[in-house]
Amino acid sequence: MLSYVARRLVVVFLPTLLGISILVFGAMHLIPGDFVDVMLGIGPDVSAEQREVIARSHGLDKPVPVQYVVWLGNALTGDFGRSLRTNQPVADVIIERLPATLELAALATIASLVLAIPAGILSAVRRNGVVDAVARITALIGLSIPNFLLGTLLILFVSLRWPVLPTTGFVPLSEGIGANLKSLVLPTISLGALLAASIMRMTRSALLEELRKEYLTVARAKGLSGRAVVLGHALRNALVPVVTVVGIQTGYLLGGTVIVEQLFAIPGIGRLALDAVLQRDYPVVQGTTLFIAASFVLINLLTDLVYGFIDPRISRT
């Protein structure tokens, strides 16, 4: 198991992370206009000598590969540069915005798992029944409604008519858990619908696949109850593809937070990244995209490790 973890780390995690850093760094060099002007937000009123001094003080007069190594070294120690707008260190802004995004993503993931796995199991066990039909149609709709549309409809039909839930805005946890959770109900639904729909569909089809196998006939033949057969034997094997979906979709959840945070005016990392693009605050764009992509890769690594835990055969090969 330990060597499996180490191998995933060296073969997949680190090269991908390195590639991401090269891509994020290189992307900033592709932005039209002079790189020094772009990254330091220098206007036309600055003289050539001043520009040169500023560029040298930021190390931007060095060759690009050297700049990359310096930048990567800084990033590894938590220094992502400063925002062009507020002059705050980018790392501080990210840390400030992180709790809201983490809470939203965690709530959406937990809610999806709690609702969708039981729904998928029921749907598979009572195949072609009423529960199955309702669950499948709900999942298909969940897959077909973009999160910003679902969020807009929820605001229009729920919070504008039933003012218990706020339309937009975020109440931090420090101001009371009740108000905090209330402000996150609609965003969680908007963000989690796609994840829940994917988990439900995958649980159902993986379990149906598993239920056909011979070892389950044996389990039934030796007198195990239906519940023990499904929950004790089939479910564990069916969970491998489900974990894949959860891992991939949780990564997309990070992308979805960009939209949902914008829609519900939640001060999270996604909104930070979007505002930075719209305001051409490139150090912040660089810092946030690097941070989100690295988190995505980390989630995928954790998914790989969970596989090894659920299905020991995977970690031994």
Place this chain on the structure above:
Amino acid sequence: MSSVATQPALATRRPAGSWTLLARLGRQNRAGFVAGVVLVAIALAALAAPLIAPDDPVAMAPRDRLLAPGNGHLLGTDVFGRDVLSRILFGTRISLLVGAASVLASAVAGTALGLVAGYVGRWPEYLVMRVMDVLFAFPAVLLAILVVSIVGAGLTSIVIAIATVYTPIFSRVVRASTLAVKNVEFVQAGVAAGATTGRILLRHVLPNIAAPILVQLALSLSGAVILEAALSYLGLGAVPPTPSLGSMLSENRTYMELAPWTILYAGLALGLLVLAINIFGDAVRDLLDPRLRTDA
């Protein structure tokens, strides 16, 4: 098609023509067939938008703003007095054009990269697949944001952005299928007969991996349409006053309580379009690759 490729060595059954497949779809998968018909109807309406739209989608008429449906405008008007129905028709046109263009672009790029990676192997494979891994490591919206921050907002930019998102998926699918086909006898026969690598890839490998590429095309389209709407919603896609289903939702947000028709119908059009593509895509997959059926 080349006579070698249809030898019974690999294909146990003669590949069905497209009409046969269509007929089978109608028989076996009622929902998929209906979704296909709805999709064709939407596509025709969108393509014919300049002919059938009752109004100019961008012409502003301040005196007619926020008119309720009826009143000479079937679906009402928005805050600038523009006809909602006309904007939906033109917006759907953009959704479909951007979606189709970006998925096709990623299919071409991903197929080329996947073929090379799968058939040539060695370092080109390693290089291509690691780059694809890196692109794959970005959530779609984030990667699109990064692309848009470089090339600027606009429809061409989001085609590039969405194509970048889907290229890794196509390259993985194509590489896996190519690996499965490359050692089969008819390919080896082509090599023995002295065919060039390019000819083998185009005439022998590509026709035999067409099914998974088609399936992936159908499955990617709904994601691409959603991504276009999402980027336009965020103000990174269609530039005002160009109508897009996504930007209609954000432009009229402030007035949605007062004038819900300004967003409801656009949302309905988008939801229906995506639903039709999803059901149709699932049907195409079940038809061409029965092993992947979700309801099996």
